[in-house]
Amino acid sequence: MAMMALPIDSRLQAIRSVLAEHTRALLIAAPGAGKTTRVPLALLDEPWCRSGKLLLLEPRRVAARLAAGYMAEQLGERVGETVGYRMRGESRTGPSTRLEVVTQGVLTRLLQDDPLLEGVAGLVFDEFHERSLEADLGLALALDAQQGLREDLRLLVMSATLDVPSLLAVLGESTPIIDCPGRSFAVETRYRPLNSREDTARQQAAVVNEALQSDGFEGGDALVILPGVGEIRRLARQLDVQTASFEVRELHGRLSLAEQRRALRRDPEGRRRVVLATAIAESSVTVDGVRIVIDAGQERVPVYQPRTGLTRLETRRVNRASADQRRGRAGRQGPGLCLRLWAEEQPLIPHGEPEIRQADLAPLAFELARWGISDPAALAWVTPPPAAALAAGRELLQRLSVLDDAFHLTALGCACVRWPTHPRLAVMLTRAVDLQARPLACAVVATLETRELDGERDLERALQSRLAERSNGPWQRDARRLARIAGCELEVASLAPLGELLALAYPERVGQRLEPGCFRLVGGGLATLPEDTPLAHSELLVAVELDGQNGEARIFRAVSLSSRRLEALYPESLEWRTRLEWSDSEGKLLGEQVRGLGAVVLARKPLQKMPREAVHQALLEAVRRRGTLAFTPADDQLRGRMALLRRIEGDAWPDWSTASLLDRLDTWLALYLDRENRLDALDRLPLGRFLRDSLDGSRRACLEELAPERLPVPSGSFVQVDYTPCLQDGEPVLAAKLQELFGWRTTPRLVRGQVPVLVHLLSPARRPLQVTRDLESFWRNGYPQVRKEMRGRYPKHPWPEDPLSAVATARTRSRR
Structure with missing residues (x-):
């Protein structure tokens, strides 16, 4: 049938020419230009495409179906002949299919199953500006496969709007760009x-x-x-x-x-x-x-x-x-x-925002491990995965025993590859065979993925009502699809293993009742639900839905679990381990032997003797949690001297700030712990002496030379320098009676003459008269006014007209 002219038609030859010479290209085509359905068909007869099929990636299932249907109609065919489509749980392709419209997640599975993409000549990423996580991952894997295995593979990225600089950064600055204006009216x-x-x-x-x-x-x-x-x-x-x-x-x-x-x-x-x-x-x-x-x-x-x-x-x-x-x-x-x-x-x-910046990255971490990548920087990303989110995803997979410490797939992780679902649900489906509960697991996963179950907090009751339905809704279709993968019939004989199945997928959300409606989770946090619900009185439960990540969370849906079944799932819960807890109220460490899963304790018995090392570590952790150290004023003077030297001379001097010392308690304070098991005993330790002893002899001598505790003044006294302001990036202070400094023209300086002290000139009653960094200027300009005001108030003390030629003294005038 005849096709209506579209703006993209004028660019088709340019696209063909570019992809004939290059393996990568960008197409920016305004909405309505016709890029989705015209470009793929125009490429099918290109020499590079005749040896394989073309994959058109669409972000949505509806778009994939419609694009395939429209292109098949243009060829006068049915879907599944030259043009077909494929998505999770649905496929319409045939032996003659040369153009497959696929959803973006399908590409990741194809690449993981066959990194060579044998039989595929090119990939067309449509509507890439939507920046789904699957599109970003698919492009990163495709680029890696093209660079290392398939140099002939064509990649065309197209959209109405593209972040061209970011894409060129991963595709290459020389990547050709084709621009196609749209057709738009007011x-x-x-x-x-x-x-x-x-x-x-x-x-x-x-x-x-x-x-x-x-x-x-x-x-x-x-x-x-x-x-x-x-x-x-x-x-x-x-x-x-x-x-x-x-x-x-x-x-x-x-x-x-x-x-x-x-x-x-x-x-x-x-x-x-x-x-x-x-x-x-x-x-x-x-x-x-x-x-x-x-x-x-x-x-x-x-x-x-x-x-x-x-x-x-x-x-x-x-x-x-x-x-x-x-x-x-x-x-x-x-x-x-x-x-x-x-x-x-x-x-x-x-x-x-690109989805990669706000998504759960456990599935991404799983795909990277399956691809054989431990460092995501080894791939070219338009937007790199955020480090913290990726670390959280990997931590979850390690807790599920899907990844090992090197971020490689374990045997369980390899078995999870067959399931097109979230890794935690894949663990449930894989391990369900041990419970003889594969059909139930398929029903549970389909229910959790496809819809919310309204009203009922008890998941067992809610699932029971859904299983009784005879409709052919989305979750029933997905459950049957999973059952086909599992090789079983979708016949749920009993809901008894439900708690165990969910504990496999959500081990960190197993909760133990502390009181009706309040549960402590495996990770240590609290979770609550109304006391008038039956689940509020369960000894153990698995919280499938809850809000809040820190502190106390609300449980929206859960299922009860017996301790016997938890022990069967996690044999490590049968092993006795020493548990030590710091008691803030008693200021000391309390210990017992427990067995269970994380913070969920299934049995406990008294601890006869607490390991000395464990006591010391608990003490140090209590100090860290408190956030302060019991320094004396003399200790703060010492730390102020060190802070001044570190500020002027850098890392040659250690960091004795409170934050740094709290981070390094194991390297300086732990050495001096002996029989202490109470926090107040630790607070009485001579911390300043420990710090000073950590310096070798030459360093201690250098400290005394560059930042001495006291400075000689003209009266013959040695006056202490106050270094505590240096702890807050302030200046060292020398406070002395004005009469002791007569004749002192130059302000004293520390640290090889680089730091002037801030001189506080005191009255005979040791009250501040003047603060200066320039003594010579003070004697000339400030002293006359001070003399005028003070000599009547303190007549027994000398107030000479010329302080620079007067004899400095710490005493009053001699009695006649």
Whole structure:
């Protein structure tokens, strides 16, 4: 069939030419240019592509199905012939398929199974600007495979908007860039904020009717972009209630391919359409005939949820770049109208964050280990994985026994590879065979991944009601798919092993009752649920959903667990170990022998004798936790001297700041612990002497020379220098009676003459008269006024007119 001309057509030859000579390229094509469906078909007959198939990567399942269907139609074929698609749990391909449209996670599995990608000639990353975690990982692995194994593999990254500098940094500065402008008409924008106290769907329906009756847009179809299927269904019901001369169509991932394709086409009877779509309509597909866009201003994005330990979709306000992209949908085929369902002054963030910066990185850590990478810097990332998040992901995998200490897959980790799910759930599916509970594990994993179970806190009861349903919903289909992988029938005989299964996936969330409704988790934190629930009185439970990561968390869903079954799952819980706890109230260490899992104690007995080393370590940890050390004033003087030397001469001198010493207690204080087992005894130790003894003889002599404790003054006295201000980057202070400094023209200096002391001139009553760094200037300019004010008050003390020629003294005038 004849194809309508699109802007990308003028760039197809340039794309062919570039990929004929280069293995990497960037395509920046404005929305509506036709890049998704025209570019892959144009590449199929290129010489480099004839020996293998082409993979087109789409960020969403709906986009993958629709793109495959549209391209197959252009060839006059059915999906599964030349053009097919593949995604988790669904595939339509055949022996003649040369172009596969796949979701981004499929590419990672293909690369992991076959890094050579045999039979694949090229990869096309579509809508890369959405920056999903799977797209970032897929590109990093593809680049690694291309560089080391497949130099002939073509990579084309394309999008409406691209961070070109960041992409060139990983693809290479010489990577060709093809730019294709779109076809866009003027779009009028109106704002229609909704009232949060009124029914949302009713207000949205009123805006739809307003838009359809707007002057100049009477013949155009309307596209309403909503965050999810629930919102689509509610608005569809509201529109059905009204008398309308338009047809309501839905566009989302739960529809069949035929229903999705029908939503994109104009009504054959010429009626106006109102297409209710998820964010799939923002960039991945074009809805023919649309002149009006109504934007709810929300999007569902994947966000890691600590309460479940899984990544779920979360509804949040759309970012400005996405809002502008949605607005542009109204101007594809003529002048358009966009109604935004928020206030014009509502601030929007400029861009969405790459998913890699906000996601749970345990799955990424698992894929890196499977790829054989221990250092993520070995791969080229558009946005490198944050170190802290990656470390947390690896820590979880080690706790699950999926990774070893070198971040390599263990035997259990290798067995988990077969499951297309989160690693913690893969552990449950793998180890379920030991419990003869594979069917139940498949049902549990599908339930946790596909939907929230409302209302019931007891997961066993909630799951029981779901298993009794005879519907063919998403979670039942996913459960059957997992059962096929497991090689079992989905026939759940008993829910008895449920607690054990969940303890395999969530070992850190096993909780022990301290009192009704309050539980201590394996990691030591507390978690609570209402006392009036049956689970509040369980001795042990597994918290599947909870909020809060520190301190006390609320349990949303859990299942009870027996201690006998916990011991069978984790044999290490049968081993006795010494547990020492510091008692702040008693100021000493208390010890006992316990067995259990982490902070969950299944049995305990008294400890006859506490190991001396353990007592000392507990003492040091108590000091660290307190955050202070019991320094005397003399100790602070010594530390101030050292702080001054370190500030002037650098690392040649040790760091004796409180923070540094607390970090290094094992290297300087532990040496002097003997029989102390109480904190107050430790506080009486001569800490300053220990620090001084840590210096060798030459260093101690140098300390006395460069920062002496006392300085001689003209009266013959030796006056102590106050170095405590140096602990806070201040100056050393010399405080002396004014009469003792007569004749002293030059301010004394320390540390090889580099640091002048701050002189505090005192009255005979040792009250401050003047502070100066320049004695000569003081004698000349400040002293006359001081003499005038003080000699009447202290007549027995000398106040000569010329202090520079007077004899310094610490005494009063001689009696006559």
